Amino acid sequence: EIVLTQSPGTLSLSPGERATLSCRASQTVSTNYLAWYQQKPGQAPRLLFYGASSRATGIPDRFSGSGSGTDFALTISRLEPEDFAVYYCQQYGRSPYTFGQGTNLEIK
């Protein structure tokens, strides 16, 4: 199975700062079938990006997704208070679909 490793595990930043989250795959993710999700406490995950860089409906443009092959990134250009949450990457190109362990983006 494809193992996804997210870094850092926890990222402490202040509102207005830029956040860069990394997701590295143990094997090439076919056709960039790589997604990013945001999850807040007590809520279901919310799709942010699919196909590595295609923004899902309603996602603000301060969020961007990039990467290909085995290295992917989620960038938030200027953090808003509502952006502090846990972020997961997921590959869905090969079964079993797998998620990274998550990055906890917390307020500094």
Added chain:
Amino acid sequence: QVLLVESGGGLVKPGGSLRLSCAASGFTFNDYYMSWIRQAPGKGLEWLSNISGGDTTIDYADSVMGRFTISRDNAKNLLYLQMNSLRPEDTAVYYCARDRPWWDLLTPFEYWGQGTVVTVSS
């Protein structure tokens, strides 16, 4: 609008069984793969299984293969997860999610239910 509502969770003893349901509305159910994902307390997300719209294609994670069975009833817009031989490590919130449509394999879990809690304990 798209709505997914899970039910069937609860407390069960180790070795027991439980069947989860997911009621779907707001879209053409049989056009979409559907998936089950779970999240253990304080842990990350784990994909468990998916099923194609015509239930011709089914996949499972190794952790549940042989114990869990996914199925669907397209006439009733219902997705199921039959869980047998439950273990304490199966304790989690179980989510159903709308997977990809048959014509677009690029768009993954855009819609999720609110989750149902399964606790496996004696």
